[in-house]
Amino acid sequence: MSNFKCPKCPGMMRTYTRANVQIEQCDNCRGIFLDYGELEAVERAEAQWQQAAPAAPPPAQQGYAQPQQGYQQPAGYQPAPQWQHQGHQQPHYQHGHHRQRGFGSLFFST
Amino acid sequence: MVVAVGDVVVKAHRAGDAPAVVAARAALAARLPELLAPVALPGADLAPYVAVEGGRAVTVWPRGVPLDREDPDAAPWRGLGGLLARLHRREPEEAGGLAAAGPDRVARSVEALRRTGRDDEDARAVLAAAATLAPWTCGQAPWPSSVHGPVLVHGDVHLGQLVDAGAGLVLLDVDDLGVGVSAWDLARPAAWFLTGLVGEQEWGSLLGGYADAGGPLTTDPRGPWPELEPAARALTVQTAARGLLGRGGLPADDDLPRRLLVEACRRIAAGGSVPGPL
Numbered sequence: 001m002s003n004f005k006c007p008k009c010p011g012m013m014r015t016y017t018r019a020n021v022q023i024e025q026c027d028n029c030r031g032i033f034l035d036y037g038e039l040e041a042v043e044r045a046e047a048q049w050q051q052a053a054p055a056a057p058p059p060a061q062q063g064y065a066q067p068q069q070g071y072q073q074p075a076g077y078q079p080a081p082q083w084q085h086q087g088h089q090q091p092h093y094q095h096g097h098h099r100q101r102g103f104g105s106l107f108f109s110t
Numbered sequence: 111m112v113v114a115v116g117d118v119v120v121k122a123h124r125a126g127d128a129p130a131v132v133a134a135r136a137a138l139a140a141r142l143p144e145l146l147a148p149v150a151l152p153g154a155d156l157a158p159y160v161a162v163e164g165g166r167a168v169t170v171w172p173r174g175v176p177l178d179r180e181d182p183d184a185a186p187w188r189g190l191g192g193l194l195a196r197l198h199r200r201e202p203e204e205a206g207g208l209a210a211a212g213p214d215r216v217a218r219s220v221e222a223l224r225r226t227g228r229d230d231e232d233a234r235a236v237l238a239a240a241a242t243l244a245p246w247t248c249g250q251a252p253w254p255s256s257v258h259g260p261v262l263v264h265g266d267v268h269l270g271q272l273v274d275a276g277a278g279l280v281l282l283d284v285d286d287l288g289v290g291v292s293a294w295d296l297a298r299p300a301a302w303f304l305t306g307l308v309g310e311q312e313w314g315s316l317l318g319g320y321a322d323a324g325g326p327l328t329t330d331p332r333g334p335w336p337e338l339e340p341a342a343r344a345l346t347v348q349t350a351a352r353g354l355l356g357r358g359g360l361p362a363d364d365d366l367p368r369r370l371l372v373e374a375c376r377r378i379a380a381g382g383s384v385p386g387p388l
Contacts, residue, residue: 076331076332076333077331077332077333077334077335078332078333078335078336079335080303080304080335081304081335081339081342081343081381082377082381083304083343083374083377083378083380083381084303084304085303085304085305085306085370085373085374102307102308102364102366102367102370103179103182103185104179104364105307105364105367106185106268106269106270106302106307106308107177107179107268107269107270108268108270109266109268109270109271109283
């Protein structure tokens, strides 16, 4: 257990190592904190894993994971456009950040 | 304007919406299981669904249970994909020639931003992105033959349009309902995904629900993006323009959506015009 508190809930952050990258995860809400460069490191490791796995489909976008559920992009599909959002350069809080804060904006038309 | 009265909701439509057109759209919604059905008003001016007050159409709808705005994890992305797919598979003739609204609203929002004369960095980014839009995505031209249509579309998809009125989740709001292209209904969620407002998993669930229900956009062997990208680009530009104008319902206490939308416009402008035949 690291000694910093989750920025979103009363839980404490616990340190895990994934693909040689240290990741802090809240033991309560499961939110994940990534320091500068860590997301990119995980993405690189994931891309290497996908290239190494013979049965895995090609990545839709360099460094981007396939959806975990719902939709396996068939071979031959064109990738998402290059202006796709590519994550943050700054430390970011994956659970609380975009999903909670931006969610209200998905309820309005233009 | 929408007012809840007991177990129904009364909607006064925009002054510019001709009551006869609202009546046709309401009657269409009554026939479509994917749409919330209006409440019949026997004896109304444009019976069975539309009363006219001061020249405006007024309709009445059952009051359903909306989605929880505080709970992103509960958002029914797969269900929304399935609803849209089933709507898109209906015979477009059911619309009786009604055209969906949508692309013309993009042009109006961009024009409104231009008229303000704003010349700050954000406004310049949005206007530069607007200059790259394909003509069919902003009401300047009919959709090209390479775009899948005509299909029945809702025309104004967002999470506030989903409601459960007792028989499962349906879409509400008929103001833009009609014949259009399938890409338009998926374009706003796609714009959310491309700007970073929703994640890969939410977008994947929506597209999975759409594909599993046989939605026409995902049957293209190239996948949905060649058609979806130009429309998602237009809705990103429009939503960003409305955000800068202080309209469009973006939350006042949360600057993140506006910032993400303007950043997406910067990336669009840097990338230039839509590649390919679209």
